[in-house]
Amino acid sequence: MNTRDEKGMTEIVKKISKISSLLMFIFGIYVIVYGHITPGGGFAGGVIMACSLFVLVIANGKGYLAGVFKKGLFSKLDALGASLFAGIAFLGFLGGSFFLNILPKGKPWDVFSAGMIPLCNMSIGLKIFASLFAGFIAITAAKIVKNEKKDGMIYSNEESC
């Protein structure tokens, strides 16, 4: 990688990215919470929340978020979201069957309505946010080993294709 990836962009871009990433994060939460009323939902909101962190990483360089979060936090959040979604599904057994909507429906067009659908949206959003950011970290932090030979087989991408 070249030095621009390590140091990031100029000071103006860094400052603006810090402000705008917060707004993007809040907008992602809005899209998730209102997912059962307006277009959007868990998947789109989770991707928007992950985008807000992508902006920070791209503007400030690769190592910017390395010290902020604990190691393995995002894989844990990923697993937490997936198990929350499955747990909500199993909660339906209290009423009789898998994925049954047992909570009260409420009034339409309210934020707290539609029973378990907002909860499903939130768990999916958490899962998508954590998993996309973990994948992005894995892609940007990985280095390609060039022309390394072991046991006579070529493991590098450049030579094998």
Place this chain on the structure above:
Amino acid sequence: MELYIILIIMIIGSLVAIKTRNILSSILSIGLVGLLLCVAFLYLGAPDIAITQLVVEVVVLIVMLRATINKNIIIIDKTLCFPAIAMVVFIIGFILIFFHRAISDLPEFGRPLMPVSGEYLLSGLEKTGAANIVASIILDFRAYDTLGEATVIFVAIAGAVVLLRKKGKI
């Protein structure tokens, strides 16, 4: 009519993405195709999937740019010989014949095959309480599908992280 113009521009963009020699312009043409697909979804009246398409397209563009921009990509520029071209034309023609028979069996546009989807649209609000009909379908009537999708993403990201990590890499 607008939809057909968008589709034609999308086809041109994907052809440019295949044929161009520059990796940056190839990625940008793929981005053009994805964003026009988002506009096409808006014309068809599907804002949910248009939002998802737009956001995912932006993420995919960022990841593709970061993954490819400073790498030496080998471009294969061998031209095909005549038997290979004849083979390709034969296979594509063979596929097109069956494709024509398949799409002539499809139901009319906006007229779904399953009567149960009309039931979803009629009674979605009172049965689930969700004002967004898409949310009520994907998270209540068809929640098994969403559980399967979540599992697919979980497995895909876990596989990608395992393949890309430094420790224990072969």
